[in-house]
Amino acid sequence: MHTVTLIAGDGIGPEITHAAVEVIKASGVNIDWEYHKAGMTAIEKYKDPLPQHVIESIQRNKVVLKGPLTTPVGTGFRSVNVALRKEFDLYVNLRPAKSFEGVQSHWNDVDLIIFRENTEEFYAGIEHYIDPAKSAAETIGIVTRSGSERIIRYAFEYARKHKRKKVTIVHKANILKFTGGLFLESGKKIAQEFSDILCEDKIIDNMCMQLVLDPHQFDVIVTTNLFGDILSDLCSGLVGGLGLVAGANLGYEIAMFEAVHGSAPDIAGKNIANPSAIILASVMLLSHIGEKGAAQRIEQAVARVIKEGKKTTRDLNPTAPVGTKEMTSAIIRYLQ
Numbered sequence: 001m002h003t004v005t006l007i008a009g010d011g012i013g014p015e016i017t018h019a020a021v022e023v024i025k026a027s028g029v030n031i032d033w034e035y036h037k038a039g040m041t042a043i044e045k046y047k048d049p050l051p052q053h054v055i056e057s058i059q060r061n062k063v064v065l066k067g068p069l070t071t072p073v074g075t076g077f078r079s080v081n082v083a084l085r086k087e088f089d090l091y092v093n094l095r096p097a098k099s100f101e102g103v104q105s106h107w108n109d110v111d112l113i114i115f116r117e118n119t120e121e122f123y124a125g126i127e128h129y130i131d132p133a134k135s136a137a138e139t140i141g142i143v144t145r146s147g148s149e150r151i152i153r154y155a156f157e158y159a160r161k162h163k164r165k166k167v168t169i170v171h172k173a174n175i176l177k178f179t180g181g182l183f184l185e186s187g188k189k190i191a192q193e194f195s196d197i198l199c200e201d202k203i204i205d206n207m208c209m210q211l212v213l214d215p216h217q218f219d220v221i222v223t224t225n226l227f228g229d230i231l232s233d234l235c236s237g238l239v240g241g242l243g244l245v246a247g248a249n250l251g252y253e254i255a256m257f258e259a260v261h262g263s264a265p266d267i268a269g270k271n272i273a274n275p276s277a278i279i280l281a282s283v284m285l286l287s288h289i290g291e292k293g294a295a296q297r298i299e300q301a302v303a304r305v306i307k308e309g310k311k312t313t314r315d316l317n318p319t320a321p322v323g324t325k326e327m328t329s330a331i332i333r334y335l336q
């Protein structure tokens with residue numbers, strides 16, 4: 001029996017995390033879920049977006065399945081997603097983007113692994129207006145040598161362990177000569193320890209264009225926080241959309257698994273969200289806690305349902321879609 005903290009989240013969060021829990025149950029893995037609220041729902045109940053008892057639950061269980069959390073745009077409380085990553089020093093954001101058979105998209109056979117630095121730079125929230133009239137605003141993005149080295153080393157070690165051939169360091173060191181320059185310099189230094197892995201670097205704007213032109217030229221990608229966030233949505237688009245891409249936030253002790261997508265308020269509560277991304281996040285979670293067999297079976301069941309294309313949600317199947325619940329049931333049927 002494993003105990004895992006579960007934050008259902010906002011918007012489509014409760015629907016999709018419910019789907020993930022049902023799928024894991026059907027796989028035969030016994031998880032005692034500790035349900036907690038964070039973000040908007042925690043403010044409503046506790047007047048605090050990240051209550052202390054949630055932090056304690058995560059400290060105790062060390063593993064979290066998290067639904068998406070809404071962050072007010074341009075105003076209001078700061079991102080609880082970012083707060084969780086900072087609180088537990090979850091410095092690695094690992095986001096694989098892999099094609100599924102049966103998905104209509106511009107590219108087939110995409111297989112990319114994005115490593116995003118998850119604690120520094122513009123996400124640190126060091127920002128203010130310079131005067132009461134709000135005539136200008138300033139954000140300070142701090143990039144440290146140790147922060148850069150640890151995420152880049154993690155990416156290279158992953159590449160070696162998983163027999164990947166190349167790591168691309170993505171930056172903007174031509175313009176951001178200090179922050180981007182430090183990240184790139186750290187990357188070139190770490191690359192020397194991994195002579196068996198090819199290393200190249202690309203400027204972010206060119207990288208976006210190259211990914212759209214031909215994603216097959218890339219393998220493992222490592223980059224700073226903001227660029228990593230944008231690139232992972234771009235790569236989701238290459239493999240059929242946000243409904244299909246999962247991510248892990250990893251620290252030295254604690255691991256938090258989630259979909260790459262947000263709370264999708266435009267489709268919340270309508271039983272139309274694709275549950276695949278959070279189910280694939282659960283696959284990563286199960287591997288992490290040593291349930292590799294169940295993880296593999298769930299991944300295969302998801303792939304089979306997507307390949308057949310008959311019991312899939314609107315984002316994959318606009319002409320004859322089924323709902324979140326029906327797609328989840330189809331995945332469960334193949335597990336059984």
Ligand code: NAD
Nearest residue numbers: 068069070071081242243261262263264266267273274315
């Ligand atoms: P979003 O990812 O929620 O949605 C973008 C688009 O993708 C929308 O059209 C949505 O309907 C669609 N989409 C997303 N998930 C889907 C799914 N499972 N199935 C089918 N379609 C799906 O991004 P947004 O609209 O820019 O952000 C909404 C909120 O989510 C914001 O408050 C943002 O801060 C938050 N957010 C949270 C996280 C997180 O919790 N890690 C990540 C990104 C955004």
